[in-house]
Amino acid sequence: MLVTMKSILEKANEDNYGIMAMNSVNMEMIRAALMAAEEEYSPFIIQIGPMQMKNLGHSEEIVPMVxxxxxxxKIPVALNLDHCGDLDIIIKCIKAGFTNVMFDGSNLPYQENIEKTRIVVSYAHANGVSVEAELGHVGQAVDNDDSKLDLYTDPKQAIDFVKATQVDALAVAIGTAHGNYPKGRIPKIDFQRLQELKKVLKMPLVLHGGSGSGDENISKAVKYGINKVNVATDAFKCAKSCITASLNKQPDLDYIHLCMSVETGLKHFVKSYIHILNSFNRYTFSQEFKDNCTE
Structure with missing residues (x-):
């Protein structure tokens, strides 16, 4: 069932677990993720960014598919527009059927970030859609942005930001970055800052740049308050490695079986991530039956 991201994250926030949000650009990625989540009784978030939609995963096909x-x-699923600063695209995606949008004003001056986030929240909430925003700035791993302390989220400023914007989830900068880290390097996450952010905000927090951060870091981040972990680079790597491995084994393998190998590999990848985030067995038949009886 397709629901708002807010409804999924609120439960994760209450019960202290994380939810995988995988950037997905085609049928194989979406189906692998959702089938894996269904089998693990885990909520899930399918997301896609503006450039990914422009290049391949057009919203006109992605939305009806999801x-x-x-x-x-039986599990709850949210469809999120990832990292968008264009209000026209955000409005278009809300009208198309996205159940959450992420307005990324992290590159803007603080007050402008607040003002534009408030506009998005006002429009989205009026249309039954939840909103994620970013404070601080989760930059690029190639630029070593994960180690730039001036980009990290300030807890005191975060209180003011959330109060002023009424966002449903906040992406925080605590030591991760997007893309591939230099070979052999795992980011150092500021867990003390994360704990302080969770303590003062008491709301769903989002970790961007989950790829390459290491299972131990991800698990610990969830323990200390992260409820949504974005995964793009590692998912695309998994898909590519499935194709490469299949062709190395059978060079004449046809396209259909290559697609099947990607779907199978991604399904295993997602299941593994679900266990790292501790979101498995959150929606069982008995729980659904119990909830229906109390409505």
């Missing part, structure tokens, strides 16, 4: 697959499942 809606159709979600309707077959």
């Amino acid at each position: 809606q159709e697959l979600s309707d077959r499942l």
